[in-house]
Amino acid sequence: MAKAKKQAGPGRTTRAGFLSADVAGAAPPDYVIAELRYESPVAYASAGFSAPRAARPQAETLNNVLARFPIAAIRSHFGLKSAAIRERATLATSLPAAPTTASVAKRTEDVAQFVQSGFVQIVPKRGQDAAKLAGQLARTSAVWRAYVAPRPVPASASGASTASRNFEPAQGYLHSPPDGIGAAEVWSLSGGRGEKVTVCDIEGNWNRKHEDLPRGIPLLGGEPIDDLGWRNHGTAVLGEMVSQQNAFGTAGICHRAQAAVHSAMLNGVFNTAGAIMGAAAALGKGDAILIELQAPGPNGKYVAMQYWADIFAAIQTATNRGITVVEAAGNGDENFDLPVFQNTGLQKDSGAVVVGAGVPPTNHFDVDNGYQSIGVPRSRIWFSNYGKIVNVQGWGWHVTTLGYGDAQGGPSENRWYTLRFSGTSSASPIVTGAVACLQGRSKAQNGAPLTPAKVRQILKTSGTPQQAGPGVPLTQHIGPLPNLPRAMTLV
Amino acid sequence: MYPAVHAPPGASRRAIDLKLKPRWRFDAARGLFVAGSGRTFAPTSLPRGSRIVYKVPSLAATDPAKLSGSERALTRYMQVILPAGGATAAEVTAIRGWPCVEDVSAPPEVSLPARP
Numbered sequence: 001m002a003k004a005k006k007q008a009g010p011g012r013t014t015r016a017g018f019l020s021a022d023v024a025g026a027a028p029p030d031y032v033i034a035e036l037r038y039e040s041p042v043a044y045a046s047a048g049f050s051a052p053r054a055a056r057p058q059a060e061t062l063n064n065v066l067a068r069f070p071i072a073a074i075r076s077h078f079g080l081k082s083a084a085i086r087e088r089a090t091l092a093t094s095l096p097a098a099p100t101t102a103s104v105a106k107r108t109e110d111v112a113q114f115v116q117s118g119f120v121q122i123v124p125k126r127g128q129d130a131a132k133l134a135g136q137l138a139r140t141s142a143v144w145r146a147y148v149a150p151r152p153v154p155a156s157a158s159g160a161s162t163a164s165r166n167f168e169p170a171q172g173y174l175h176s177p178p179d180g181i182g183a184a185e186v187w188s189l190s191g192g193r194g195e196k197v198t199v200c201d202i203e204g205n206w207n208r209k210h211e212d213l214p215r216g217i218p219l220l221g222g223e224p225i226d227d228l229g230w231r232n233h234g235t236a237v238l239g240e241m242v243s244q245q246n247a248f249g250t251a252g253i254c255h256r257a258q259a260a261v262h263s264a265m266l267n268g269v270f271n272t273a274g275a276i277m278g279a280a281a282a283l284g285k286g287d288a289i290l291i292e293l294q295a296p297g298p299n300g301k302y303v304a305m306q307y308w309a310d311i312f313a314a315i316q317t318a319t320n321r322g323i324t325v326v327e328a329a330g331n332g333d334e335n336f337d338l339p340v341f342q343n344t345g346l347q348k349d350s351g352a353v354v355v356g357a358g359v360p361p362t363n364h365f366d367v368d369n370g371y372q373s374i375g376v377p378r379s380r381i382w383f384s385n386y387g388k389i390v391n392v393q394g395w396g397w398h399v400t401t402l403g404y405g406d407a408q409g410g411p412s413e414n415r416w417y418t419l420r421f422s423g424t425s426s427a428s429p430i431v432t433g434a435v436a437c438l439q440g441r442s443k444a445q446n447g448a449p450l451t452p453a454k455v456r457q458i459l460k461t462s463g464t465p466q467q468a469g470p471g472v473p474l475t476q477h478i479g480p481l482p483n484l485p486r487a488m489t490l491v
Numbered sequence: 492m493y494p495a496v497h498a499p500p501g502a503s504r505r506a507i508d509l510k511l512k513p514r515w516r517f518d519a520a521r522g523l524f525v526a527g528s529g530r531t532f533a534p535t536s537l538p539r540g541s542r543i544v545y546k547v548p549s550l551a552a553t554d555p556a557k558l559s560g561s562e563r564a565l566t567r568y569m570q571v572i573l574p575a576g577g578a579t580a581a582e583v584t585a586i587r588g589w590p591c592v593e594d595v596s597a598p599p600e601v602s603l604p605a606r607p
Binding site: 203204225226227229230233236264265267268269270271272273274277281292293294295296301302305307308309310313314316317320328330331332333383421422423424425426 | 492493495496498499502503504505506508510542544546547549550559561562564565568570572598599600601602603604605606607
């Protein structure tokens with residue numbers, strides 16, 4: 001007798017994420033989310049905005065905007081209590097002129113609460129006023145940005161056509177150094193978004209139909225591996241680099257670069273050297289290849305792919321052709337400077353930019369168990385490989401990007417997002433994105449790209465230095481985190 | 492050890508990596524290895540359905556004089572792709588005995604450097 005198939009319906013957790021129950025009854029009202037500037041010492045309550053004497057004009061301006069519309073409610077978007085909102089206003093008065101999360105962290109241990117307390121939910125009585133209200137609030141000096149909240153999406157099998165959420169605020173790696181690589185700071189520069197550069201990701205599969213990826217990313221060669229884990233991984237990697245800057249999803253570091261992919265599976269077997277050369281044949285000077293693979297070395301721990309001589313030669317060849325090769329160091333907690341690696345690719349220069357996994361500064365948006373630090377920012381994460389050939393680091397923990405579905409799930413993979421992409425896997429696309437921004441800038445400013453050696457030198461010399469942490473001294477070298485604003489001055 | 496994303500079972504065929512001795516090449520049309528001296532070697536010890544391929548065929552087809560040092564190095568790497576079956580130990584031992592081969596190894600067990 002055929003076994004009845006268990007249905008994955010609303011209210012169940014599936015591999016795709018939680019499928020919410022259908023929303024019944026009247027449609028929820030449109031409302032506005034206003035994000036207060038860190039340095040604006042403005043508090044709020046159901047009656048409106050308030051501020052200490054020196055900042056009272058800011059509060060009055062906001063209240064003047066509110067007075068133009070019938071308002072149903074004003075409250076914390078994250079449901080924080082009034083004490084937290086008052087604390088926020090007090091802390092804001094002590095911040096410098098252009099504060100960052102780092103300057104906030106110097107003044108409070110609970111950075112996450114400070115950040116969340118700046119999100120104000122304003123519900124107009126008439127839904128049609130929401131867009132106008134958002135526009136007027138956005139023009140006030142106390143507000144960084146204001147927008148109409150996306151309507152809740154019932155993630156049921158019947159599907160929904162409303163837009164996905166905006167995850168860009170959770171992409172801390174875009175932020176200014178020392179926390180992030182400063183990508184958002186250099187986007188205003190001509191070429192600074194990776195224009196006229198192609199980045200090719202070498203691994204095994206991708207969801208190239210994801211809603212937040214550019215259309216028509218070509219598969220340059222190889223055979224995709226039909227597996228959800230591999231597809232999520234490739235999608236997450238592409239998302240960090242080229243997800244589109246729009247009102248939903250994430251924004252890639254080099255979101256104006258062209259993307260391409262090449263599978264490492266050729267003739268039914270892994271052939272990484274063949275994939276590198278296949279990608280190199282389709283690329284030109286100034287472009288970049290990302291190798292998102294690892295394999296066990298002689299100690300049984302995962303190592304970088306350039307350990308194998310054919311792959312080393314392929315990287316050298318691509319680099320000699322002016323293509324910057326970025327390579328994940330691997331998650332083996334392995335020391336590449338050990339004698340066992342003498343005369344192997346792990347103690348020779350292939351020309352690649354080899355990337356280790358560093359600790360990110362904070363996880364503001366990981367609220368499962370409250371915020372927990374995994375180490376000193378920019379110190380080596382315990383699993384990252386290290387050694388002299390590891391040149392730079394990227395965030396190796398809880399990177400927000402496309403795929404997996406833990407941040408936004410639902411029946412369609414095309415709308416999945418994650419807050420938890422980790423490993424040298426998440427670190428390497430951050431560096432590749434930085435490479436594309438540098439090369440785009442060089443092409444725009446100098447009319448020619450940089451050599452791969454120059455790109456690597458700039459990343460190393462301009463980066464925000466690695467830090468030591470408990471059990472992870474600086475001798476366990478993974479190099480600095482790219483600092484794009486500083487790097488751009490060297491192009 | 493930190494977990495990794497491995498290829499699903501059956502995703503990859505069995506294969507053996509090999510490196511040719513200098514001045515040897517593979518003539519795919521005749522199924523023979525050919526030395527610069529003109530000596531030939533016909534591999535006969537492989538199971539039915541096996542294939543011998545260059546890792547970078549485009550370079551192998553190019554005049555060596557037009558290749559850079561690293562490109563010439565790449566032309567020496569090949570793969571023996573085997574039909575479905577068990578372990579490759581017997582084939583590795585057999586290939587080690589070929590006169591054209593400098594080195595033989597199992598290919599790297601490739602995975603993705605992230606949690607599943």
